[in-house]
Amino acid sequence: MTASTEGVVAPTPRGLPAEVARRRTFAVISHPDAGKSTLTEALALHAKMISEAGAIHGKAGRRSTVSDWMEMEKARGISVSSTALQFNYRAAGSDVDSVINLVDTPGHSDFSEDTYRVLTAVDAAVMLIDAAKGLEPQTLKLFQVCRHRGIPVITVINKWDRPGQAPLELLDEIHERIGLTPTPLFLPVGIAGDFRGLLRRGPDGAAVEYIHFTRTAGGATIAPEESLTPESAEAREGEAWTTAAEESELLSATGQDHDQELFLAGQTSPVIYASAMLNFGVRQLLEALVALAPAPGPRPDLSGTARNTTDPFSAVVFKVQAGMDAAHRDRLAFMRIVSGEFERGMVVTHAQTGRPFATKYALTVFGRERSTVDTAYPGDVVGLVNATALAPGHTLFVDRKVEFPPIPSFAPEHFAVLRAQSAGKYKQFRKAIDQLDSEGVVQVLRNDIRGDASPVLAAVGPMQFEVVTARMMAEFNVETRMENLAYTLARRTDAESWPELSRQRGVEVFTRSDGALLALFSDKWRLQYIEKELPSLTLEPLVAAAD
Numbered sequence: 001m002t003a004s005t006e007g008v009v010a011p012t013p014r015g016l017p018a019e020v021a022r023r024r025t026f027a028v029i030s031h032p033d034a035g036k037s038t039l040t041e042a043l044a045l046h047a048k049m050i051s052e053a054g055a056i057h058g059k060a061g062r063r064s065t066v067s068d069w070m071e072m073e074k075a076r077g078i079s080v081s082s083t084a085l086q087f088n089y090r091a092a093g094s095d096v097d098s099v100i101n102l103v104d105t106p107g108h109s110d111f112s113e114d115t116y117r118v119l120t121a122v123d124a125a126v127m128l129i130d131a132a133k134g135l136e137p138q139t140l141k142l143f144q145v146c147r148h149r150g151i152p153v154i155t156v157i158n159k160w161d162r163p164g165q166a167p168l169e170l171l172d173e174i175h176e177r178i179g180l181t182p183t184p185l186f187l188p189v190g191i192a193g194d195f196r197g198l199l200r201r202g203p204d205g206a207a208v209e210y211i212h213f214t215r216t217a218g219g220a221t222i223a224p225e226e227s228l229t230p231e232s233a234e235a236r237e238g239e240a241w242t243t244a245a246e247e248s249e250l251l252s253a254t255g256q257d258h259d260q261e262l263f264l265a266g267q268t269s270p271v272i273y274a275s276a277m278l279n280f281g282v283r284q285l286l287e288a289l290v291a292l293a294p295a296p297g298p299r300p301d302l303s304g305t306a307r308n309t310t311d312p313f314s315a316v317v318f319k320v321q322a323g324m325d326a327a328h329r330d331r332l333a334f335m336r337i338v339s340g341e342f343e344r345g346m347v348v349t350h351a352q353t354g355r356p357f358a359t360k361y362a363l364t365v366f367g368r369e370r371s372t373v374d375t376a377y378p379g380d381v382v383g384l385v386n387a388t389a390l391a392p393g394h395t396l397f398v399d400r401k402v403e404f405p406p407i408p409s410f411a412p413e414h415f416a417v418l419r420a421q422s423a424g425k426y427k428q429f430r431k432a433i434d435q436l437d438s439e440g441v442v443q444v445l446r447n448d449i450r451g452d453a454s455p456v457l458a459a460v461g462p463m464q465f466e467v468v469t470a471r472m473m474a475e476f477n478v479e480t481r482m483e484n485l486a487y488t489l490a491r492r493t494d495a496e497s498w499p500e501l502s503r504q505r506g507v508e509v510f511t512r513s514d515g516a517l518l519a520l521f522s523d524k525w526r527l528q529y530i531e532k533e534l535p536s537l538t539l540e541p542l543v544a545a546a547d
Contacts, residue, residue, distance in 0.1 A: 016341055016377065020309045023379035024293045025101040025336070026154075027118050029146070030128035031136035035158045039128060039276035040085065043102060046222060046282050047087040084319075084334055084381040086364045091290040098290045101381050114319070117392050117407050117440065119145050121318040121336035123379065124293040126285070127155045127269070131164030131192050134173050143178055146266075152294065153269045155182060156285060161275040164192030168247060171256070171271065181268040183258045184251060186211075186284055187244045188273040189237055195275055196237060198284060199244045205252025207245045210237070211284070219278040264294060296379035299338050302403045309378040312399035313340030313348065317390045318407065320439040331435070332365065333387035335396060338404070342376040351395035351403040361385035392440045409512075411542040412443055412458035415487045415520060416465055419454050421479040426453065432476040437513050442468055445510035445518060456510060457482075458490065458518075487520035489527065490542060497537040504530055518542075 028036045088097040103118050119125070125146050129135060146153050157170055164170075171182040189210065190196035197212040210233030212226040233241045251257070262268040270288055274281025298306035307314055319334040344362045349355070363370045363383045376382050384390065393407035420429040433455055437444040442465070443458040450456065459465060465482055472478045487508070493501060494517060498509050506522035507530070519539065521527040531539060 016310055019099075019341075019377040020379065021295050022096055023099045023101065023296055023377065024124070024289050025103075025122050025296060025379040025381070026124040026126055026289065026293055027103045027115075027122045028126045028128060029115065029119075029139070029142040031130070031133070031138040034128045034130045034133075034136075034139070035276045036128055039126075039156070039158065039274075039282070040102060042276045042279050042282040043100075043286060044085060044087060045279065046286055047089045047100065049085070049087040084365055084383070086381065089286055089290065091287050094290075099377075099380070100286070100289070101379055103381065114440070115142060116145060116410060117318045119149060119151065120407055121316065121334075121381065122151065123296055124289070125151050125153050126289075127153050129155060129157050129170065129174075131157050131159045131170065131273075132162060134165060134170055135177050140178065143180075147178075150266060152264050152266055153180070154285070154288060154292065155269045155271045156276075156281070157271065157273045158276055160188050160192050160195045160273045161278050161280065162193055166191070167273065168250075171251075174269070174271075180266075181256060181262070182271045183256050183263075183268045184248075184271040184273075185258060185288055186272050186281070187248050187251075189233070189244045190240050194240075195273075195278070195280055196240060198273065198281060199233075199241070199248060200284075201248050201252075201257070203257060205248045205257055207233075207241075207248055210241065212236075213278070213280045215278055219275075221279070222283075223279040225283070258292075260292065263292060296338075299404065302405055307339050307402055307404075309339050311339040311402075312397070313342055313346070314338045314395065314397040314402050314404075315342070315348075315382075316404045317387075317394045317396070318392055320387070320390060320392060331386055331388060331439075332363070332383040333390040334365075334381055334383050335390075337376055337378050337380050337382065339378055340398070342380070342382060344372065344374045346398070348396045348398050349401070350389060351397060351401065353389065355389070357387075357389070357396060359384060388438075391438050409443060409514075409516075409542065410460050412460060412490055413488060414459045414462050414465070415445075415485040415490075416457050416459075417450070417454050417483045417485060418457050418468065419481055419483070421481055425478045428476045428478045429453075429472075429480070432472050432478055436468055436471065441471070444513050445520075447508070447510045456485065456520075458512075485520075486522055488523050490518045490520050491527065491539040492542055493517045493519045493540070494538045497539070500534060500537060501530075 028039060030036050085102045087100050089100050090097050103122060127139060127143060129139060167188055174180055174182045184201060186198040186200055188195060189199055197210055199207050200209040200211060202208040207230045210228040212228060214224040216223055258270055259268060263270060270292060272281055272285050272288060274285065276282065296309055298308045301307050315335040315337045317333050317335045321332050345360050347356050347358050350357045362373050363385065364373045365383050373382055395403045420426060433444060436442060445456040445458055446452065457465060457468065469480050469482060472480050493509065498517060501507050501509050501519050506526040507519055509517060509519050512518055
């Protein structure tokens with residue numbers, strides 16, 4: 001990695017309210033292969049966090065992304081884990097650095113649960129759409145989660161350097177399919193595949209500036225920009241500029257101009273056309289995030305009482321990740337600070353156990369690169385090292401006790417038995433299963449019949465099982481074999497219903513690690529039959545983040 005220290009966040013003696021005001025915490029969400037990790041690298045490049053951007057898929061000689069560090073991610077060209085990045089960015093005309101907390105999420109549907117956890121920790125989202133493919137299933141699903149959680153969304157239509165749909169067609173699709181009114185801040189000059197630059201729209205839709213981009217070798221460095229007046233743009237680009245200007249006026253006539261209140265209310269979405277691969281439109285996105293995305297605000301605790309950012313320190317753990325440092329086999333718990341000021345070394349209380357927790361080893365993380373963080377504020381994401389007692393959804397606090405709502409487990413659809421190939425590796429096997437379970441890589445189910453030696457793994461998608469077997473071997477040197485089970489859905493049940501359910505054909509009852517009782521069914525018809533014949537039994541759908 002070619003790194004620079006210019007983008008590293010440094011504490012500034014501003015006071016808590018001012019520190020909160022300059023923070024922006026957001027996630028990048030999309031369907032697989034829309035360019036999330038490439039965009040993450042491009043944003044870090046513009047913030048001078050790195051001096052050369054990578055790519056998931058690229059020509060020979062172009063390095064891989066820093067944020068995708070797992071071997072599976074590099075081999076398959078997908079993001080499996082969430083990556084938290086933090087950097088400074090000074091917007092044009094400002095004398096204050098904004099602190100950007102960017103959480104890059106997995107796009108593959110098999111890792112939806114990890115993405116849902118991340119969306120509990122952010123204040124805004126960037127929805128990335130492929131210019132050729134438009135809204136895809138995973139994008140739609142994740143947008144509904146954002147809507148459910150009241151997260152405002154900025155839309156980036158990516159890959160405009162490649163052939164794709166017409167600009168207004170994509171905007172119509174957004175409006176028609178998800179009911180969100182798109183309000184472009186910029187429009188592309190040049191059709192998809194002939195990306196020349198961006199027209200910046202004024203408050204009334206009038207063209208106020210033309211930003212012309214120049215390509216760099218492989219898109220590895222920041223693309224030079226040239227600012228032109230509308231008159232100069234028309235003389236230079238001719239019909240391409242005229243078309244963009246007319247489309248901007250048309251959008252204004254239909255009320256598709258940015259309104260900050262409607263954006264924060266989740267009714268509209270600012271839109272930017274871009275090419276993350278070429279670094280076109282990336283600075284414009286950063287400027288929009290700083291100007292429009294909300295700063296951290298109050299969050300309701302378990303009782304529904306708002307926890308203000310100026311209250312004593314509190315934080316919620318949303319992600320646990322091990323194996324990032326193979327030499328030390330450490331484990332990082334990522335916490336989103338909700339209130340108060342965090343100081344490294346402070347002793348906090350773990351709400352779930354009531355026990356004290358020392359924060360001596362606190363880090364900010366950029367891919368596999370780490371730096372010690374001494375002070376952090378609401379909105380920041382901090383990694384705590386070797387936090388073995390922490391799991392997603394746990395709360396840390398000082399002073400008055402506070403506990404935030406738990407993060408719901410997503411409904412699994414795939415089930416398999418995992419066994420160690422060698423009985424002599426049983427101790428390592430158990431340790432590995434416990435670790436992966438606590439990270440939330442998969443849900444682990446057990447019952448007396450199968451025993452601890454053959455736990456059942458439950459997952460949203462089968463690729464989660466591949467991650468389990470790969471990490472068991474790489475981190476614990478345990479070779480395993482997986483046997484798929486013929487179950488397709490699960491329901492929450494209770495101790496009173498367990499005996500009768502266990503007698504039913506095509507049903508098996510397990511205890512999940514959090515104590516919940518889950519009944520697994522071979523298919524929906526078996527479930528429907530039992531619900532009809534035995535209506536007194538407790539069979540509740542599992543809560544998904546979007547419910």
